[in-house]
Amino acid sequence: MTKTLTFAEPPDELQLESGRSLGPVTLAYETYGQLNEARDNAILILHALSGDAHAAGYHEGEDKPGWWDIMIGPGKPFDTDRFFVLCSNIIGGCKGSTGPGSTNPETGKPFGLAFPVITIKDMVDAQRHLLDHLGIDRLYAVAGGSMGGMQVLQWVAAYPERVARAIPIATCASLSTQGIAFDEVGRQAIMSDPDWRGGDYYDATEPRRGLALARMVGHITYLSETSMHNKFARRLQEKAEYGYDFATDFQVESYLRYKGDSFVDRFDANSYLYITKAMDYFDLARSYGSLDKAFARTDADFLIISFSSDWLFPTHQSKAIVRALRHNNLNAVFTEIKTDYGHDAFLLESDKIGPLIANFLADTAGRGS
C-alpha cells in the first residue's frame, strides 16, 4: 500500500534549487521487506518520468503489479527477504506527492504553473526527509533507471555519507542536446493545446491532445529503430491495402496513438512539463564544477548499466560517468547490455540486469552498509 509522509514547518520546508521554497510537502512511498535492527539494509528505488511509488506487489483489485515487480520481492534481485526496499515518488509528479496539481496553500486552488520549477536535486532533498523520518542513516544501495538514475547520481553527489552502493541504469550526468530537444517538443505540444490554459485547467478539460502528442514523441525515443521494426515493420492495421486517407494505416501509428491516449488517463500534463524540465536542468558537472568533483566525496561502490541500442541515454554517457568515478579511485563496475530494446530495455531486460544487480548486492567483499 502506498503511504505518505508530509513535512511542513521550517526548517522542514523544502528549500529549492531555484531559491524558492515549498511546503507543506507530501511524499508518497512504498516499502517492501523489513528494516533490520541495525537499520542498514535499506535500498532506495527511484523511478523514471512516468513512474510512481508503487514499484512492487499488487494493490487491491489490480491485475498488474508495480512497475519493477519483476526485480523486487522475496528471492528477486532486490531480495525483500534480506533488504528493506523503499520506493519514493518524486515531487512535481501526479502520483500522490506534492506537484502542480496539488492544492496551493496560498490560494486553496491547484498550483498549476504557480508551482515552483523543481530539479532532480529538489526531488532527492525531499527523499532525504523520508530517510530521516524512517531513521535510515545510510542506504545499503540506491538504484534507478533513466530519470531514476539521475536521482541515484544526485544522491551520491549530495549525500555521499548516506549511500554505500549506487546502481545508475540507462542514465546520464546531463541530458544530451537531442534529449532536451525532444523534451521541448513535448512541452510545446502541451502548451500549444488550447485546453492547457496556461496550466490552469484542473476544473475544466485537460489538455489531452497535447499530452498525448508529447507521449507519442517520448515513446519513439524509448524504443530503437530495430525494436520498432521487429515489433511492427511496415505492417498495416487490419486491412491489406493502404487506406489512402489520414486514418490509421500502419500498426505503428495505431500503437503510438494508443500509447498517447492511454497515458493521458494516468498522467497530468503540468507534471509532464515540470518533470521534463527537471531532467533538462540536471547537470552534475555544472552543479559541482566538474563530473570528477561531483563524485569527490562519495565512497560508494557503483554498478553502471547501459544498453547498446539506447539512443536517448547512449552508452557514451554512462562511460563518462565511469571515467569520473575511476578518476576518484572508486569501485565502478560497468556493463553495456547488448539489446535491441532501446531505452525501454531498463524495464524489459530484467533477465540480464537482474543477475548483475543480485551479484553486486551480494556483498561478497563484506563491505556492509
Added chain:
Amino acid sequence: MTKTLTFAEPPDELQLESGRSLGPVTLAYETYGQLNEARDNAILILHALSGDAHAAGYHEGEDKPGWWDIMIGPGKPFDTDRFFVLCSNIIGGCKGSTGPGSTNPETGKPFGLAFPVITIKDMVDAQRHLLDHLGIDRLYAVAGGSMGGMQVLQWVAAYPERVARAIPIATCASLSTQGIAFDEVGRQAIMSDPDWRGGDYYDATEPRRGLALARMVGHITYLSETSMHNKFARRLQEKAEYGYDFATDFQVESYLRYKGDSFVDRFDANSYLYITKAMDYFDLARSYGSLDKAFARTDADFLIISFSSDWLFPTHQSKAIVRALRHNNLNAVFTEIKTDYGHDAFLLESDKIGPLIANFLADTAGRGS
C-alpha cells in the same frame, strides 16, 4: 524563373495510385542551361519534403539562391554549360503545383482534405507529363536526396527506358517504422490543432502551432545527436543561469522554436499531411513484388550516396538498394560519406558529394544518354 505546365484533358488527366484521378494538374518547374539538339543532355532534379522548383539561381529580389544552387550552375557538379537541368516541384505541395490548397474545380474552393491522397508514383507520373511536354525522351540523369531520392528510385522503376543514370541520395526504398512513427506524430500535431478544422482553414487562421510542432519534430530527425551537440551543446540562451520557468532556457529550444515558426510562413499544413503520407506509403518492394524486381527493367547506372550519421535514412537502407541493383547486374557505385550532419548532410556536404556527382556524370566510359 519558375514556369508552369498545366495538363487537364483526358487522357492527360492524372490517374492516381489510389484509383482516383486528378485534373487539371499544374506543375511548377525551373530549367537551367540549354537542351541540346539531340535532346539527350537533360538532368531532372527532384526535391525533398519542403523543397520547391527553385533549385538554383536567384529570383528577382532574393538574397538567397535556390535550394541546391551550390550544386547547379556553370562549372558546378550539375554543370549547366553542358547539361539542361530541370527541377520539378511535386504535386501535393504548396509551391506552385496542384495541391490541397489549390482550387477544387468541383467546388470552386480550396481542396483541403478533398484532395486525393497522392503517392511518390503519382508525383513521378506528373513529372513524366513535363518530360513529354519538353520533348525529352530519355534523361541523362535523375538525381535527388531524401524524398527526392525516393522519386529517383520510382523513376527508374516506372520509366526504365527514360533514365540513363540515377543518383539517389540519403534515401530508401521504403521508410523505416521509426520514420513512419515520426511522420505520424507530425500529422497528429497538425490535426490536433483546433485551427486545422478538418483541413478547411484556407479562409481562416492556419494551424500554425500544429505545423510548427510537426516541423520541430522533423527537424530533430534531420540532425544527428553529434551535430546538435556540436551546434548547441547545453548552452543557454542569453542568460548565464537557468530561468526556472518554461520560457526558453537552452539555445536548442530557441533554435527549434524558430525553425518551427519560420516554417509555418512558407508551408501549408495540409501539404505536410499529404507529402509525409506519400513518403510513408512509398515501398518499392511492395509495389513490384520485391526490390530486385523493381530494378529488373532499368539499365541505368547508379550512384548511391548515404551519410554515416543519418539515422532517418540510415546507410543500411542504401545498402539494401545497392544489393538489389547488383542482383540485377547493374552498375552501382555506392559511397557512405562520413559526417556528423545527419540527414541534412545531403544539403550540407556538397564539398564531398559534388566531386562524386561530377565524376559520375562525366561519362568517361562514353555511355551517352
